[in-house]
Amino acid sequence: MSKLIVIGGVAAGMSAAAKAKRMDKQLAVQVYAAGDYISYGGCGLPYYIGGFIPDVNRLVARTPEQMKEQGIDVKVRHEVTAIDPDQQKVTILDRDRQQSFEEEFDQLIIASGASAIVPPMPGIDLDGVFQLRTIPDAVAIRSFIDQYHPRQAVIVGGGFIGLEMVENLQRLGCQVTIVEKAPQLLTVADADMAGLIQQYLEETGVKMALGVDMQGIEGDKRVRAVLTDRGPIEAELVLLSIGVKPNSEIAAAAGIELGIRNAIQINERCETNIAGIYAAGDCATVRHLVSGRDTYIPMGSTANKQGKVAGENAAGGRTSFRGVVGTGIARISGREFARTGLSERECKDLGFSYIAKKIEGQTAASYCPGATAIQVKLIAEGGTGRILGGQIAGGPTSAKRIDVIALAIASGSTVADLVDMDLAYSPPFGPVWDPLLVALNQF
Amino acid sequence: MSKLIVIGGVAAGMSAAAKAKRMDKQLAVQVYAAGDYISYGGCGLPYYIGGFIPDVNRLVARTPEQMKEQGIDVKVRHEVTAIDPDQQKVTILDRDRQQSFEEEFDQLIIASGASAIVPPMPGIDLDGVFQLRTIPDAVAIRSFIDQYHPRQAVIVGGGFIGLEMVENLQRLGCQVTIVEKAPQLLTVADADMAGLIQQYLEETGVKMALGVDMQGIEGDKRVRAVLTDRGPIEAELVLLSIGVKPNSEIAAAAGIELGIRNAIQINERCETNIAGIYAAGDCATVRHLVSGRDTYIPMGSTANKQGKVAGENAAGGRTSFRGVVGTGIARISGREFARTGLSERECKDLGFSYIAKKIEGQTAASYCPGATAIQVKLIAEGGTGRILGGQIAGGPTSAKRIDVIALAIASGSTVADLVDMDLAYSPPFGPVWDPLLVALNQF
DSSP, X not given: OOEEEEEOOSHHHHHHHHHHHXXXXXXXXXXXXXXXXXXXXXXXXXXXXXXXXXXXXXXXXXXHHHHHHTTEEEESSEEEEEEETTTTEEEEEETTTTEEEEEEOSEEXXXXXXXXXXXXXXXXXSBTEEEOSSHHHHHHHHHHHHHHOOSEEEEEOOSHHHHHHHHHHHHTTOEEEEEESSSSSOTTSOHHHHHHHHHHHHHTTOEEXXXXXXXXXXESSBEEEEEETTEEEEOSEEEEOSOEEEOOHHHHHTTOOBOGXXXXXXXXXXXXXSTTEEEOGGGBOEEBTTTOSEEOOOOHHHHHHHHHHHHHHHTTOOOOOOOBOOOEEEEETTEEEEEEEOOHXXXXXXXXXXXXXXXXXXXXXXXXXXXXXXXXXXEEETTTOBEEEEEEEESTTSGGGHHHHHHHHHTTOBHHHHTTOOOOXXXXXXXXXXXXHHHHTTO | OOEEEEEOOSHHHHHHHHHHHHHOTTSEEEEEOSSSOOSBOGGGHHHHHTTSSSOGGGGBSOOHHHHHHTTEEEETTEEEEEEETTTTEEEEEETTTTEEEEEEOSEEEEOOOEEEOOOOOTTTTSBTEEEOSSHHHHHHHHHHHHHHOOSEEEEEOOSHHHHHHHHHHHHTTOEEEEEESSSSSOTTSOHHHHHHXXXXXXXXXXXXXXXXXXXXXEESSBEXXXXXXXXXXXXXXXXXXXXXXXXXXXXXXXXXXXXXXXXXOOOTTOBOSSTTEEEOGGGBOEEBTTTOSEEOOOOHHHHHHHHHHHHHHHTTOOOOOOOBOOOEEEEETTEEEEEEEOOHHHHHHHTOOEEEEEEEEESXXXXXXXXXXXXXXXXEETTTOBEEEEEEEESTTSGGXXXXXXXXXXXXXXHHHHTTOOOOOOGGGOOSSOHHHHHHTTO
C-alpha cells in the first residue's frame, strides 16, 4: 500500500489529504499537524475575537475524528522536524510525549503554512502583545480582553488582517491606533484608494500613525506603550500584524528549493524540485497570472486550491493550478475594500505601461434607500487596453464586485471587450450604468 | 446646421440625445416625448409604490429644463405620429393643443419604448386594474391604494416586474395572489430555480395560481375579482404584468423593417434598414451573444447602451453595441434572483448540447452571522465546456454574483478556464470555496 504523508492540517493540508483519499481509496494518508487544531477557518479569527462568532469551535470545519471516518489519520501536536528525501522519511516530534520518531512515505505534501512575523525587539514578550494566526492566538486575545478590558489598542501593521481587526476591537470597547511603517494603509492598494479607507477609519475614531516605525514595546509585566521613532503610543493591548513568513525551514534543510521570500518553490502541479514531494498553501509560491512571475501571496482560498491539486497529483492524478491574479478583500468597520491584479505601484515595478482611471458611483440607484458611495479604480495596459488591475472601496455590497475584474484580468479581456458587458441591473443592485461600466467608459 | 430628431425621452432617447450633443456641439437635437416625464428610472417605479422612495420625482434624472441647459430641446406631451423617410420629416401631435405639425430631420433616432400588454378582455377598464410602465401609472396605483386600502391584490404575470411588486404591495398591507399562465413563475428561469422563488414567496404568504389563465375581470365600477379558467379570484387591486410590446407601429408604417416580436430591426450600429434612421431601447431588437440571433429583451441597461451608440453614430461617429447575454436580476421580497445566458429550455430550443449543474452554498462563511443560502446553477456546452448560462437564487448579496457568469459567457470562457478563478475571499463575503467555484467543480 502506497503511503502519503501530509505535513500540516489546516487549509492546504486538509484539502490535499481529503482530495488524495478521494482519488485513491487504497492510499494510506497520514497527516501531521503541529498545532492543536486542524481544518479551521483562520480568516474567521478576527470575528471570533469581536464576538460575531460566539464559539471558536464553529471555525473548525473538521476534527481528527471526522477525518478518521474518511480514512485519513490525523495526528495533532505532532511537528515534523526533518525531511529525508533520499530515504523518503520524515522525523516527527510528538510534542506531548517529547519523543521523536521516523515515518516513511512514498509521497509527501508540505503544507506547513506560515508564521506571523514577530520582530526581535525589546518588550515583544510582554503580556498583552499578540499575534493572530491560530485559534490559540485568538483565544488568548479574547481572554486578555475579557480579563483586562483594555481601552487603548494598538494594531501594528495596516494590512488586511490589521484592518479587519479594527471593528472587532472597537466592538469590545477599544480605542484603536494603527501604527504602519509605510506612509499609507494597505500597501496592496494605491495611495488614493488607501486614503479613502484611512479617511473612513478616522471618521470612526481610529488614530493613524502612518510612516511610523515601531522600535520596541514598553511595560512591566503588561504592555504600557508602543515605542516608535515618533515617540511612545499608549497601549494596553498590542496586535502585531506585520505580515507572515512561510514555514519552509525544514524543507530548505532537506534540499528543497525555496523561491521568493523563502517560500517553497513549486510549479503549476504543486511539485517541488524533488520528485514525489509537493508543497501547497501559505508555505509555497504561487504564479501571478499578470506578471507571469512566481510570487508569495498567502491566502486561504489559494491554499485550498493548491492543496486540492497537490493531493490529486500525489495520488497519481495529473492536474494543475494556473495561479492567481492577486485578489484580496476585507470588510473594514462596515466599509469594504477589494483589489485584484496589479496596483499602479506594481505596474511601475514590473515595467508595464498603464493608464489608471477612477470613478465614484453608487451601490444602488441613487433614489434607493441604502445606496452608498462606491469608488472603482481600473488600470489598463497602455496601447492594448488589457485590464491589469482594479480596486474598489465603498459601502456594503461594493467589494465583491471585484470578482468581475478578477475574471476580466484572468481572461485577458481589454477595455473594449468589456464596455458592453451585460451586467445585472435593477435599482436595488446598482445604477442603470453599473459603476464598473462607468469606470470602463473613462478610458 | 444638421438636425437630429429623437423620438422618445426615457432611457434610450435621452442617452442618445445627450451623447449626440456631446459628440457634436453644432448638432441641433430635438427630442419629442409622448408622455409627461422624461429621463426617469422606470425600473424604480415598484419601489415608489411600496414607499421605499417617498417622492416620485426622485426617479426623474433630468427635466426638460436641465436638458435645455445642455443645448437639447425636449418637448413633452408631443407624440410623433408619422415618419416620412423620403422627405426626412416627422409628423408630431402636440397633445395639449391637439394640433399636428411637421418637422424635418437629417438624422432620426427612434426610441419610442414599449407598452404594457393589456389583453382585450371584459372588465379590463375597471377601476383598480392597473399596468405599470410609466410614472403616471405608478402614481395612479399608489393613489388608489392610499384611497381604498385594498387587502386582496392580484398580480397577473410572474415575471421580474410582477415579482418585484410583491414586496411593495405586501408593505402596503396587501395579501398577494400571483396568476401566471405558465406552470411556473419566472419563465426566464428553469423550473427548479423558479421553484425556489415560489417556495420562498409562499412562505411569506403569497398565494400562487400557476398554470392558470386569466379570462376576464369582474366588478361594477371597481374590480372585485379576476376570472380564470379555475374560477374567480377575489381582487381589490389587479396589476397586469403580462409583458410588453415594442412601440413600433409608426416605424412599420414608414417602411422600417421590424424583426422578432415586431421590434424594430437594428444592427450593431443601431441602424435600421433606412439610412440615417436609428433605433434603440425597448422598441428595438438586440443581438444575443450566445445564440448569435437577434432577440427582444427590453431592459433599461441595454436601452442606455444602445441609446449612447445610436446617438454617437447619428452624430457622425462610428461605434457599435455588440449585444447582450440575457442578464436579469430582481429583488423578490428580500430574496434575490438573477439569470444570464441561456436557460435549459433555451438550450433545448436552440439545439445546444448542454450539461447543467446546481449547488447550494452560502453567501458568507457558515460561521458568519448573516450567511444565507445561495443556489447556483450553471449550464455548460457538452464537449467544449463553454459556459452557456447561469442562474442564482438566494438571500442578500447572492444575485449580483451573476455578473461573473455574464462575463464568463461573453468572453467565451469554459469550465476549465474558470475553475481556478481568483475570486475574492474573506469570511463575510463567502466561504473559502466560493459558491461559483463549487458549482464549476461539479462539471
